[in-house]
Amino acid sequence: MATYRQIYISYWQDSYILDLEPEGKLLYMYFMTNSRTTQCGIYELPLKIIQFETGLDKKTIESYIKKFIQDKKILYSWETNEIFLLNWLKYNNIDSPKTLACVKKELTNVKNKEYVMVFLQIAESLKYPIDELKEEFVDIANTPSVSLVYPLDTPSIPLGEEKYKEEEEEKKEIYKEDILSSDDDGSASEKQTKKESLVMTVDEFVESYNSICKSLPKVMKLTENRRKKIRNLIKNIRDRTLLITGLQKVEESDFLSGRSGKWTGCNIDWIIKTNNFLKILEGVYDNKAGKEDDNNGTSGRSNKQDDPYAGIGLTF
DSSP: OOSOOOOOGGGGGOHHHHTSOHHHHHHHHHHHHSTTOOSSSEEEOOHHHHHHHHOOOHHHHHHHHHHHHHTTSEEEETTTTEEEETTHHHHSOOOSHHHHHHHHHHHHTOSOHHHHHHHHHHHHHTTOOOHHHHHHTHHHHTOTTOOOOOGGGSSOOOOOOOOOHHHHHHHHHHSOHHHHHTOOSSOHHHHHHHHHHHOOOHHHHHHHHHHHOTTSOOOOOOOHHHHHHHHHHHHHHOOHHHHHHHHHHHHHOHHHHTTTSSOOOOOHHHHTSHHHHHHHHTTTTSOOSOSBOSSTTOBSOSOGGGOTTTTGGGOO
């Protein structure tokens, strides 16, 4: 992944950009420069991450996503949370063998296979040397059921809302049916709503951690041991909103983020321990209004049991 993106200075004078409101200009620039961007222009970008990193509300983001789709600037799959920047290949060359190898790997990981077809079509129209890519994805390129023309010249593109077995199996493993069926009260629709609110995959949790907890070391390698612990945490918390909230509280905490200078050992391995995560949710590590103890006006805590940080080194 590149650590920077080059933007043409003419961006701000582009007729399309000039007609956008400030929020639209910010969001479009964000789509081109956020940390998830790829060489192929297709990448996963969940709505919650967009909200957190841009500060825009959900309604505004959804409205602009629909506008950009209508204006044929992007494709966005609400099923796989993948975005495709349709003009990306115009301004980001993929001529070199090294870049093509990177693109090949990225396309393999794309969940919405219709996006791969559209990519190949755009690349071919721009005269890129993609014979090897076409051979690699021959089954997709030769799919008879989809006949697409260059996306920027067509009024609409089917987005393809496809579910993928690997992700679904992981969700089934995390959320066993007995979690819901153990409660005899409540209608089937209520249970289904509850189940949908619980669903979060290990990869989604790691993506959220990397995006939200910017003060902490990023997860560079997802080992099987880490997967197991994250899966266990998700099982125990069983609520997507609480999981996101916990990560946000970590970043907001001067202590856990290391900003206070008292402790710099917080990382993904410490956070995913259920006991630690529960303390985070309970506000144990929230920033305190004052640093002085009410006991005789002296600084520090006279009672070790009242110290939320006491013994923290023993819980790694």
